[in-house]
Amino acid sequence: MNGNFLIFQIHGRLNTVECLSTQKFKHTGLFPEQAVNWDWFGEKIRNAKRPVKVLNLFAYTGGATLAAAAAGASVTHVDASKGMVTWAKENAAASGLSEAPIRWLVDDCVKFVEREIRRGNKYDGIIMDPPSYGRGPKGEIWKIEEKIHPFIQLCTQILSDDPLFFLINSYTTGLQPAVLSYMLNTELVKKAGGKVEAQEIGLPVSSNGLVLPCGASGRWEKQ
Numbered sequence: 001m002n003g004n005f006l007i008f009q010i011h012g013r014l015n016t017v018e019c020l021s022t023q024k025f026k027h028t029g030l031f032p033e034q035a036v037n038w039d040w041f042g043e044k045i046r047n048a049k050r051p052v053k054v055l056n057l058f059a060y061t062g063g064a065t066l067a068a069a070a071a072g073a074s075v076t077h078v079d080a081s082k083g084m085v086t087w088a089k090e091n092a093a094a095s096g097l098s099e100a101p102i103r104w105l106v107d108d109c110v111k112f113v114e115r116e117i118r119r120g121n122k123y124d125g126i127i128m129d130p131p132s133y134g135r136g137p138k139g140e141i142w143k144i145e146e147k148i149h150p151f152i153q154l155c156t157q158i159l160s161d162d163p164l165f166f167l168i169n170s171y172t173t174g175l176q177p178a179v180l181s182y183m184l185n186t187e188l189v190k191k192a193g194g195k196v197e198a199q200e201i202g203l204p205v206s207s208n209g210l211v212l213p214c215g216a217s218g219r220w221e222k223q
Helices: 033-050 063-070 082-094 109-119 144-158 177-194
Strands: 005-009 018-021 053-057 074-078 102-106 125-128 134-137 142-145 164-168 196-203 210-219
Touching: 005 109, 005 196, 033 063, 033 125, 033 164, 033 210, 053 109, 053 177, 063 074, 074 082, 074 109, 082 102, 109 125, 109 144, 125 144, 142 210, 144 164, 144 177, 144 196, 164 177, 177 196
Parallel strands: 053 074, 053 125, 074 102, 125 164
Antiparallel strands: 005 018, 134 142, 164 210, 196 210
């Protein structure tokens, strides 16, 4: 423990260090089942051999942000909660990434993407971890069953001409791998080709050798 924080490390690597508040928020903010996704897009960033811009939406405590930054990307981290963005910044400091090229923004994700479209800004990789329900900084309502597909459509407009990946994580009942696969195939493959993979993610249970389901991920990648 370090004050109110527990330093946690997965795989012994800098890019997966999380600084966990165990008191203020009553939960850890650590999602070790996401390590498989951090490895996946981290490899793509490192292998690109060029500057890579990544956008992390609904970015929460920043595990994906730090993984992308440690792999060499410039990252824009967007979350509607000021407390979560502050927590993510503390995670970056605990991970030795205070000076990494990360832009920290407290903003409504939909409105931010709409502004990026108007500005003409583009990203080589997009990560999103949308909640089932949420409110933006100005009271904007997010309901995943109504918003997710239009939001994916919106995000395709800020992909670069040579995108690397698009990742959606879901912890919402009903937004299962088949649904993620359908949306990504419909919107991403139509625009940029490539391939889609969607599956459950989980944690291995050492006592019985089984895997504890923790959610689902849908991935698009350039071929």
